Amino acid sequence: MQIDDQDRRLLRQYQADPTQSATELAERAGMARATCWRRLERLQESGVIKGQTAVIDWRALGYGVEVSLRISLDKTVQNAFDIVMAKARDIPEVVEIQTFLGRVDLRLSVIARDMGHYQEIYRERILTLPHIADLEALMQIASIKSSESLPL
Template sequence: MQVDDQDRRLLRQYQADPSLSAAALAERAGMTRASAWRRLERMQAAGIITGLRGVIDWRALGYGVEVSLRLTLDKSQASAFDTVIARARDIPEVIEIQTFLGRVDLRLSVIARDMHHYQELYKTRILTLPHIAEIEALMQVATIKQDESLPL
């Protein structure tokens, strides 16, 4: 699907505040409500807009530690990736899983209430994951930029 300048204007407004009504989005994007609604529906059908979601600050819920774990797997078994990913998905404190090409195979983003909680998670849940050859832990100190908005 081709995205034109009007679509981009509409997407910028939608990205800034997805809770706005179609009428408010249309007004901010400088188009009619019907046109805005049709464009939004078309972009949803095309998979450009994939949904509306609530973003919860995990720090506000008592989680104070985030650790990025870089995993290198023992890939001698063909199912290593699938097995580790399936098991990591079952750990509620793993909030993100990424796969890579190169020396690092997976990255897990893990949150914990405090260092004691993290150490417990690490010993009982992370180290018990199968096929791990190497783990490198990176403790997050500060988030400098976290922006899910696209440059439209």
């Protein structure tokens, strides 16, 4: 889908605050409310805007540990990817799953209340995942930049 300067302006304002009213959004984007609404609908229908989500700070809910697990799978097993991803999706503390090409096949982002809780998750849920050839855990110390916003 081609987007023009008005779409970019609209998207900048929308991603800055998706909760604002259509009137506020139109005003900030410098266009008529009806035009703004039509463009917003077109961007949603075309899949440029996928939806709105609530961003919940899991640290505020008592989760103080985040670990990134790099996993290499046994590639001799047919459907290893699908099997491991399906099982990893069932672990509530796995908040992100990414796949890669190369030595590392998957990255799981795991949150836990504390190190004891992480150790329990690791032993009972992660180490029981099938077809793991290699696993490396990276403890997150700080998040320097985390943004879903695009440079429009």
